[in-house]
Amino acid sequence: MRRIAALLLLIILMQGASVCRAEGIDDAYEALAASAGSISAASFNSVRLGIEQLAVSGDPRAAAVIGALQDGLLYANDDHALFIQQPDGSYADARTGNPAPDVTDDDVKAVRINNAVRSAIEAALGSLQLFAPDVPTRLAAASAVFTSHNPAALPALTRALAKEADPAVKQRMEQAKAAAIVYDPDASQRDRLAAVATLRARGDQDARSLLSTLAGQTGPVADAAASAVTAIDRVLQIWSVAQSVYYGVSLGSVLLLAAAGLAITFGVMGVINMAHGEMVMIGAYVTFVVQQTMHAYVPSLYQISLLIAVPMAFLVSGAVGVAVERSLIRWLYGRPLETLLATWGLSLVLQQVVRSLFGANNRDVDTPAWMSGATQLGGLTLTWNRMYIILFAFLVVAALMAALRYTSLGLRMRAVTQNRRMAAAMGIKTPWIDALTFGLGSGVAGIAGVALSQIDNVSPNLGQGYIIDSFMVVVFGGVGNLWGTTLGALTLGIVNKFLEPVAGAVLGKIVVLILLILFVQRNPRGMFPLKGRAVES
Amino acid sequence: MKLDRISYLTLGFVLGVALVLALLNQMTALGSALHVPTYVLALAGKYLCFAMLALAVDLVWGFAGILSLGHAAFFALGGYAMGMYLMRQIGTRGVYGNPNLPDFMVFLGWKELPWYWYGFDWFGFAMLMAVVVPGLLAAVFGWLAFRSRVTGVYLSIITQALTYALLLAFFRNDMGFGGNNGMTDFKDILGFNVQADSTRSALLVISALLLCGQFLLARFVVASRFGKMLIAVRDTESRTRFLGYRPESYKLVVWVLSAVMAGIGGALYVPQVGIINPSEFAPGNSIEAVIWVAVGGRGTLVGAILGAILVNFGKTWFTGALPEVWLYALGAMFIFVTLFLPRGVMGLFRARTSKEPEPEAPEVAAAHEVTG
Amino acid sequence: MIERDTLLYLDGVTVSFDGFRALNALSLRLNEGEMRAVIGPNGAGKTTMMDVITGKTRPDSGQVVFGKDTDLTKLDEPKIASLGIGRKFQKPTVFEPHTVWDNLLLALAGDRSPRFSLFARETAAEKRQIESILETTRLTDQRYRRSADLSHGQKQWLEIGMLLAQEPQLLLVDEPVAGMTDAETEQTAVLLREINQTRSVVVVEHDMAFVRALGVKVTVLHEGSVLSEGSIDFVSDDPKVIEVYLGR
Structure with a gap:
């Protein structure tokens, strides 16, 4: 030990002239070598100080040297000269970056690091990157x-x-x-x-x-800090409420998507379709198939395969819906309990069909690049996929309202639901309107499936998770009322998200369900009941 | 109370088969061709418990028009009461050998027994709870629902939400009912080994007797003036009010009775299958119970028993032989029965003896007294 | 005619649905033991009036007093029914799966609680009463038939019979002869007059010949309030009534 110290002194003296040029830096390099061959606390401390010195020195080599240290590529010889091991195994002088062909593995020892050093490295690299x-x-x-x-x-x-x-x-x-x-x-x-x-x-x-x-x-700084903490807490609280609202709206938009189609089939037509969730599930699988097809045949369109999947899902689920109405539902009009049972059976069959075709496991639907990531808005974190789904949900409902209000099909649908016999007398083919209305509701469910494929597992059971919630939303919002459905979905979503931190996710859901049960019992016709004598019948 | 021939046949069948299976299991040697293996006893016992659930569903659906999509919740609650008793009987024989706490509580690091487990080491108390808890839940739920005149599909959907909420609740570990694993590894019931053939045989016969008892009780109820009123409520609820009746109290009574019957079924189910877990609350289970009734014939009581046994027998066979096909078959059964066999298997029998018209759906028949 | 006590008194009853006034400050007085015919065009508020009296619809304003001082607007349907107001619906609503006998049995006045009905047995008195109602409504031969299998007119009678079994003070009868043959209509008029011997009756009817046959005081409703009141000859000569029915 003493011999080394003596030697060290000698070297320093010998190199005196050049050392003078940048004493601090040389000390830093020197200090870095301390833990090569020695792992005492003092040597690690020396390395740490060396890093900090080097980091603030402004030396152009600093980043390379500290980086090498982090990667375990920094070596020192007995003279405390530092070398960086190159990818090919040769060494280069740490100070200059020039190759040092004479140095071999036997001449040098690795500079060791511990956790304290490691965090010093990170801080140092951090400040280096400031430039x-x-x-x-x-x-x-x-x-x-x-x-x-x-x-x-x-x-x-x-x-x-x-x-x-x-x-x-x-x-x-x-x-x-x-x-x-x-x-x-x-x-x-x-x-x-x-x-x-x-x-x-x-x-x-x-x-x-x-x-x-x-x-x-204690002291003035502490007092200032304390009042600052209070002020920040207030701001943070507002942001956290805003974040909860955002999460709530996000959940609400998912519920809205799932329930929008049901608002047509159940709300407008009065058909209890327990296979509604399966229409959503079919939409999600259509998304999967479209994406796979794009991947295999038209890679250039892969990024926008979701946009292609939207009309496809609408058509496929809609077609299934029309087929179901023609073959099953139409025999059961006016018998809601029987409809409920038959469509439950249908949902089992549809699940099993999908299971046989695609297997029981989850299928991956990729999130395209333009939907990934998040943006920061003040204290809010907004993930892009959720933002798109919120936007999409409102678009879908707006389109649905417009379709019901402004298209001739919509006019006929309203005519048939308001007065079937009169509509028939006016020459409207009521059976076809029934089929198309049911198809529309199912198609919208399919569209919901496209969106849900982004945030949920695409599996044959996908739809089951949404069916009860969807019915609750429609009943809560008031049957036959798309505005009610929208507000119902958002209210439920937000209430759910505000209860979650208080009661936990599962308990929160239970509380919401119980509140809903109580609400439905109090107001069997929802938040926005239709009034009048027609309701009585 | 007069019973028709089909009722006698069904009672005889249920009791007879249970007795024969139990005797063959007990009296014959293990290798004998006549020997009935233990799993057959367990299966038969399971069917009979399901038949009790079906009977309960038929009582409210067939006679009061309440389509419950949450009846399995009452069944499961009864089952949990029995499960808690059986857990307490394990005593120190659990994996952790803790004399005061069931294994799963030790595993969760609980220090003492929650208050709602008190008393469950006593069989009488546990059995009381197996009927009181489902009955109480039904009473509260029914009082709220019927009083505010929630009917038809709305009621069905909130019954389903009810069982769904319970499913989520029982999945939670901190509820203190074993979380998603539920309760299993039972040892004794009233000092008898639950696994032993003799216990199994006894449980099977007891199930058969209780099923017959429930059937006779249900028959008594529907044949009484109360039952006649119930049918009137089912078909034209609003009309009964103008006669001075309160349909909600009639529905509440039969609803609570039905929940209690389901709870008893659940309590007998647990020792015979050896496990109770939250999946019993799954909404699908309740709906399946409805299809048993629909297959057998709604509003016939006998049909509920036959339907439950028939469908579950089919399920056992299918899931053994062709597991893929079972869900197709079940789904198709829902569709077929509602479309083509609205009166179920019993409808086929009855069609020959009487020319009763098809029952009109209650919602359609409901009074349309709206004009100017 | 001796002056009798008021049995039913409607005062300024208004009911509106979504802005449409089904009843508009309707006032009406019915004496004990009286039979009254109520006529009026479609939408005049006849059925809504019955709904208000029986507690099915709550009025927005106004009073409905039964007997001395019972305010019916505060009570619900079963309570009002047990006070002694029976109602027959326009479309006959009997309990179709039950026999004629059972329909009457369920309608018989008595304890309505589930506990009683669970253990109730038919008493001799009940049997006698049912027999007598069967007699009155000419359904003796049909007693064991399912009521679903009865003819339309028989169902109407059965429903009237169920009203009688309730032993009400006041019967509200909505279009009792709709869809009946002439012979049946005549018999119904006789039946109602028979009933009126002991009870008050309000009959809502379209059939003028039938109203004439009843020979009682007539109230004409129009747009939710009373247009005219008096004997059938009086109201049919009333120019206001002629204008409403025939237009100008």
């Missing part, structure tokens, strides 16, 4: 520094801030700087108070957790 040419990397680096809030990064941050042009990155860097300063006992009180104000302005969960640690202490 990266591309904006996202700099942004990420600033965030990393914010998270580590290591005062050691302050010099680097200050320099980076001076150079930074992008306002978003600049803001993030300032927050990172503030995070580092509030924890820096050496900083002036004025700076720290300013830093608290910056963090308070940021106002998110991370800022809160930084401040809350301080708030427990």
Whole structure:
């Protein structure tokens, strides 16, 4: 040990002239070598200090050296000279990056790291990336520094801030700087108070957790932190309510999609179709088939296969619906309980058919790139696929309302449901209108299947999970009323999501079901009952 | 009370088969050609318990017009009451050997028995709960539903929501009913080994006797003036109000009675199949029970028993021989019976003896007294 | 004619459905033991009036007083029925799966509770009463037939018989002779007059010949209120009535 130290001293003395040029940096390199061959706490500490020094030095080689250390490719020889192992196994001088052909594996030992060192590496790399040419990397680096809030990064941050042009990155860097300063006992009180104000302005969960640690202490900074925490809590609470509403709307839109078709078949026609969920399921499988076909034959359209699946699912489920109406439902008009049983049987058969064709396992339907990812809106996280589904659900309902109101088929449908005999007398072919109405409702269910394939498992049991909820939505909203269905779905979705954090997901659902049961018992005709004598019959 | 020939035949059949199976199991040697293996006893016992459920469904659907899609919930609640008793009987013989707690509670790290498990080590109390709990649930639910005049499919859908909510609830571990694994590995019932052939035989005969008892009770109810009123309520509920009757109280009485009958069926079911878990609450089970009744013949009581035995026999056979086909067959049965056999198998018998017209669907027959 | 007590008193009863006024401040007084015929064109509010009296529909405003001081608007159908108001519907609604006998048995006045009906046995008194009603309604030979198998006219009579079995003070009879043959119509008029010996009756009817045959005071309803009241000859000469029925 002593011999090594003596040798070290000698080397330093010998290289004196060049060392003078950048003493700090050389110390840093020196320190890094400490844990090569030695794994005492002191040596790791030395490495850690070396990393921090190097990181703020501005040395152009710093990133490469620290990166190599992270990857376990940094080696030192007995003279504490550092080398980076190249991908081909040869070595290069760490300071200069020049090849060092004389060095062999026997000459060097790996520089060891422990957890403390590892986090120092991450922080260091983070601050190094503050100078990266591309904006996202700099942004990420600033965030990393914010998270580590290591005062050691302050010099680097200050320099980076001076150079930074992008306002978003600049803001993030300032927050990172503030995070580092509030924890820096050496900083002036004025700076720290300013830093608290910056963090308070940021106002998110991370800022809160930084401040809350301080708030427990005493002194003006702590007081400022405490009041900042309260302020942030208020903001966060509003955001969390907004987030719950968003999740609720998202769930509601799914319920709405599943129930929209039922609002036609059950709400308008009065047919209890227990196989409605299976129409949804068929739509989801159509999506799967369309996507597979695109993948195999027309890869260029793969990304938009969902858009192609929408009309396909409508047609396939709609056709199944028409066939079911013609072969089964029409014999059972006016016998709702029998219809319920027969369509339940039908749902078993349809499930088994799909199981025989596609197997019992879940099928993967990919989410196209344009639907993946999320965006941040203030304190809200909005995932794209959910956003699209919300949008899609409202589009579907709007289209359905328009179809009922403005098309000639819609006119006839309304005529038949309002006064069947009169409609028949006017020359409307009521059996065909029945079949087409049922087909329309089933087709809409198929469309719902396309959307659900994005968020649920595509399996033969897909539809079963939605049938009770869908009926509840239609009954809750008031039978025969698409507005009611829409509001019913959204209300149920939001109530569900607000109950979840209080009661847990399963219990929340149970509570909603029980509330619904009580509601239906109180208002058997839903939120928006149709009034008048026609109801009595 | 007078019974018709088909009723006598059915009672005789149920009792006779149960006795013969039990005797053949007990009296013959294991290798003998006449020996009835244990699993046949268990199967027969299961069918009889299902027949009790079917009888309960027929009582409310066939005679009061209440299509319950949640009756399996009452069945399962009765089953859970029995399951809790059987769990307590395990005592220290569980995997963890804990004298105070059932295995699953030890596994969950519970320290003491929840209050609602108190008393279940006593058979009498457990059996009381097997009828009180389903009855109470039915009373609360029915009181709310019938009083606010929820009828027809709306009622059916909320009964289904009810059993669905219970399904979700019983899946939860912290409910204290064994979560999704439910309860199993039972040892003793009243000191007799549940696995033993003799116990199985006795349980089968007891099931047969209770089924016959339930049948006679149901017959008594439907033959009484109460039963006649019930049929009147089924077909023209609003008319009965103008005669001064309160149909909701009639429906409530029969609804609670039916739930209790289902609960008894469930309580006998558990020791014979050896397990109770939340899947018994699945909405599909309740609907399947309705198809037993529909196949046998709605509103005939005898048909419910025959339908339950017939369909379940078919299910056992199919799932053994052609498992793929069973769901097709079940689905097709729903469709076929509703379309072509609205009075079920019993309708085929009756068609020869009387020329009663097809019963009109209650909703259609409901009073349409609307004009100016 | 001796002055008798008021049995039923409707005062300013208004009922509207979605803006449509089915009853518009209708007022009507019926004396004990009286038989009254109510006529009016479609939509005049005849059935709605019955709905209000029997508790099926709650009026938006107005009073319905039965007997001395019972406010019917606060009570529900079974309660009103047990007070002694019976109603026959326009479309005969009897309990089709049951025999004529059982229909009457269920209608007989008495305990309506499920507990009683579970253990009730037919008493000799009940049997006598049913026999006598069968006699009155000319259904003695049909007693064991399923009521679904009766002719239309027989169903109407059975329903009247069920009304009688309730022993009401007041019978509300909606179009009792719709779809009847002339002979049956005549017999029905006789039957109603017989009933009127002991009870008050309100008959809603379209058939003018039948109303004339009843020979009682007539109330003409139009657009939810009373247009004219008096003997059949009086109202049929009333220009307001002629205008409503024939138009100008």
